Amino acid sequence: MTENYVRAVGAHLSGLPGADRRRALSALSAQLDELADAGLDPETTLGHPAEYAAHLQDALAGDSASHEPRWRILGLPVETRGPVSAEVRSRTWDPANPRLVVPRLFGLGWTLNLGALAVRLGLIRPDDADEDVLAHIPEREIRLAQAVPAAVAGATATALALAWRTLPPTVASGFGFSGRPRGQAPRWTLTAAVALGVVPALWAQRGNAQPEERLVRAASATSLAVISASVVAATVAQARAPRGRWGLLTAAALPAGTAASLAVLVVPLRSGLRRAWRSASAPAPTRETS
Incomplete structure (x- = not known):
């Protein structure tokens, strides 16, 4: 069959x-x-x-023209609206668009379309993220997805607070491809790395939006929270063991952040899909005749 x-x-x-x-x-x-x-x-x-x-x-075949950036420089897409624009954010989750790489949310270059990645991995179909499926996602699961970046950012902030007194006045600032630090900066600059995860995580908690928008916000915030955690972990580890190549932790943030963001989107969507299936296949109620 x-x-x-x-x-x-x-x-x-x-x-x-x-x-x-x-x-x-x-x-x-x-x-x-x-x-x-x-x-x-x-x-x-x-x-x-x-x-x-x-x-x-x-x-x-949906029209994706509205998702294109407004300008290009030497063929490279340039976006100035940033992730505050829902239209721009939607590029990172567009299952109907088969392109894996799309113009980035801000600045010059490209970023990953998680929707296309989920389709290619066989996790969803291109038309799964429709209004009926999204309406069947339980509110509890959407809130759990929104809690993921907050949990990662909170753990990062807590870890830095516990390690703060043991850090030297100056710490590594940026890492090269070899994993070695490129420079030094005051340790208070680590608070900016923490803010990179905390601020988007708080933004993702806003509930006055449609389910898909809330999930996309949570996925974007999760990716940034993982990057924040990797920077803090690499910097603290480098301060404690200067001979290590701890900057390689920041390189691992890209696949780890992608996987976490994909889970934040796909797990609730598949839950809504299963419930939509059950609802569609349930027998219609019959009227009792007297």
């Missing part, structure tokens, strides 16, 4: 580029396996293959 549904959907996606078609069908196959484990019928839950394929094509 699962293979037949995938083949039927694939037949209606012949107009998509080959790579996009393969990724979409691979993600669909993984989702159908979950439906089968839950005892749910694919067509009842997702709709007729032709309808599902049409919906998927609409999602993949």
